[in-house]
Amino acid sequence: MNKYRVKAFGITKDLLGGRETFIETQGQTVADLRAALHSRFPELSGLRSLFIAVNNDYADDEILLKPSDEIALIPPVSGG
């Protein structure tokens, strides 16, 4: 199993119940992490969109994750 520390912002902070959580996955891609997140927090599927950021940049699903990566959930942004 791979274990990743995930930061949560905006509405995802409310849905996950905190600013940070640890997620365990079999795989090592962003898509694997996304699947694990959705199975543990089904409410995430109610969002208009959900991006995953790796090391301060939007990450595609096929990106490989390292345990040292800074990973964050980016629900629909609404700055301005």
Add this chain to the structure above:
Amino acid sequence: MIKITEKSIDVQKIIDTVSSLSAGAVNVFVGTVRNKANGKNVLWLEYEAYETMAVSQIRKIIEEASHRWPLLGWAVSHRIGTLKPGETSVVVAVSTPHRKDSFEACQFIIDSVKTMAPIWKKEVFEDGEEWVSARPEIEMRA
């Protein structure tokens, strides 16, 4: 200058930052907090940012703008924390030799900040609160 700040934004200071003797135009966008959303009274907004990523995304936006327009000066300042109606939430300022470029660059930067920068706002009403644009049904109601 890129700034994510809990303190109120001094628009004149930002204009001074971007001003330049070779500029014929300074263009400023000031975003302010509205007192209504979906017909309901907004008591206040809570802004939150993923600060390190917001700064790096805004830097990329500025780089892109610099390739497309002859920017002489630029600044983006975004508030976080609690903001009441009427307060300034974001300021974008650019300077260029001529005015057309300044309008286009300023609009490109604020539009891109709104779609790319990881910043969120929650509207607080008399009867509840809501993260703006988070759920699809809010789009349909709007």
